[in-house]
Amino acid sequence: xxxxxxxxxxxxxxxxxxxxxxxxxxxxxxxxxxxxxxxxxxxxxxxxxxxxxxxxxxxxxxxxxxxxxxxxxxxxxxxxxxxxxxxxxxxxxxxxxxxxxxxxxxxxxxxxxxx
Amino acid sequence: xxxxxxxxxxxxxxxxxxxxxxxxxxxxxxxxxxxxxxxxxxxxxxxxxxxxxxxxxxxxxxxxxxxxxxxxxxxxxxxxxxxxxxxxxxxxxxxxxxxxxxxxxxxxxxxxx
Numbered sequence: 001x002x003x004x005x006x007x008x009x010x011x012x013x014x015x016x017x018x019x020x021x022x023x024x025x026x027x028x029x030x031x032x033x034x035x036x037x038x039x040x041x042x043x044x045x046x047x048x049x050x051x052x053x054x055x056x057x058x059x060x061x062x063x064x065x066x067x068x069x070x071x072x073x074x075x076x077x078x079x080x081x082x083x084x085x086x087x088x089x090x091x092x093x094x095x096x097x098x099x100x101x102x103x104x105x106x107x108x109x110x111x112x113x114x115x
Numbered sequence: 116x117x118x119x120x121x122x123x124x125x126x127x128x129x130x131x132x133x134x135x136x137x138x139x140x141x142x143x144x145x146x147x148x149x150x151x152x153x154x155x156x157x158x159x160x161x162x163x164x165x166x167x168x169x170x171x172x173x174x175x176x177x178x179x180x181x182x183x184x185x186x187x188x189x190x191x192x193x194x195x196x197x198x199x200x201x202x203x204x205x206x207x208x209x210x211x212x213x214x215x216x217x218x219x220x221x222x223x224x225x226x227x228x
Binding site for chain 1: 216
């Protein structure tokens with residue numbers, strides 16, 4: 001069964017809207033979660049590492065003010081796409097591991113479409 | 116610069132035959148490799164992994180081979196089943212304490228009945 005839950009699965013909204021995506025680890029505590037983005041026919045690209053109780057670590061080229069990450073608890077991380085524009089339309093997916101070195105478990109992703 | 120490359124975007128095999136999915140990497144610091152399987156509208160699910168100290172890992176119908184000198188790994192599925200039809204991602208993990216995955220672009224496997 002799913003160990004990482006992501007919500008919502010699909011969002012369609014107008015340009016300028018801020019969108020929040022939630023990622024929950026269902027039956028384990030995840031001190032670290034990861035946020036990825038995937039464009040069509042491209043690989044999953046790591047955007048940021050979400051750390052419980054501290055600031056997220058962003059990959060090069062990812063705008064911190066654009067993609068706000070909050071790791072509020074050991075089971076919840078949120079990604080907020082602020083003032084979204086059509087170029088932000090993509091597939092966003094989160095993951096978490098039980099322990100460092102263990103395989104990451106992924107949520108089912110969020111398809112974001114900005115009109 | 117793609118550090119993990121899956122050069123075949125798609126592969127089609129007959130049910131019961133062997134499926135071989137290939138992956139190449141460029142970063143010699145990678146020390147752990149994973150294969151994920153992804154169905155449409157779902158997140159990737161972990162399939163099998165291999166540490167760089169090994170050259171083979173087997174789990175049921177799935178075997179992963181690692182050739183460090185060639186920086187190449189492959190996933191063998193035998194016998195292939197129609198339910199194996201999915202996108203397969205190769206991913207690598209860097210050395211050190213971080214566990215950031217680097218993914219290939221994926222290969223769409225279609226197993227025909």
